[in-house]
Amino acid sequence: MELTKWMNLAAKYGQDGLDRGDGGPFGSVIVRNGHVIGKGWNQCFLLSDPTAHAEIQAIRDACKQLQTLELVGGVMYATAEPCPMCLSAIYWAQLDAVYFACSKEISANAGFNDRKIYQQLELPWNARSLNMVQMPNEAATHLMQSWIEKMQGKQHEPTNSGPDHPECA
Numbered sequence: 048m049e050l051t052k053w054m055n056l057a058a059k060y061g062q063d064g065l066d067r068g069d070g071g072p073f074g075s076v077i078v079r080n081g082h083v084i085g086k087g088w089n090q091c092f093l094l095s096d097p098t099a100h101a102e103i104q105a106i107r108d109a110c111k112q113l114q115t116l117e118l119v120g121g122v123m124y125a126t127a128e129p130c131p132m133c134l135s136a137i138y139w140a141q142l143d144a145v146y147f148a149c150s151k152e153i154s155a156n157a158g159f160n161d162r163k164i165y166q167q168l169e170l171p172w173n174a175r176s177l178n179m180v181q182m183p184n185e186a187a188t189h190l191m192q193s194w195i196e197k198m199q200g201k202q203h204e205p206t207n208s209g210p211d212h213p214e215c216a
């Protein structure tokens with residue numbers, strides 16, 4: 048079955064990466080129209096990068112290859128349920144669907160526990176264990192205003208040459 052084929056491929060990338068010592072036991076592929084457009088495996092150790100999860104790496108791979116910020120129509124196959132960071136990236140990239148194999152409970156049993164992060168995200172920012180402080184700043188406000196004016200200017204141009212995904216640009 049096609050779906051099993053893609054999940055097996057994701058698992059192969061994960062296994063190869065694990066065998067090399069690149070990172071944890073996770074692999075991912077992104078498929079669109081029957082073709083793999085991105086592949087990734089956990090490379091946190093290799094890159095000294097806590098964000099180099101398999102799903103993030105697959106999104107980076109696909110977007111770089113296709114020179115785009117949007118992967119509409121793409122389906123991700125991940126060997127484990129995405130963590131909150133990867134799930135957010137999946138939304139930003141506008142993937143159509145995610146198939147995952149191991150549940151987050153299985154990952155937690157293997158030492159990859161993201162339950163605390165899920166719990167934290169449900170809290171208001173000022174109630175989280177992370178110390179967050181809102182600090183209004185004129186330069187920061189100006190920066191945002193510059194973007195808004197830039198986008199308004201684009202709307203008046205004859206050609207529609209602005210970023211097609213402004214909230215990500």
Ligand SMILES: [Zn+2]
Pocket residue numbers: 100101102129130131132133134
């Ligand atoms: Zn993740």
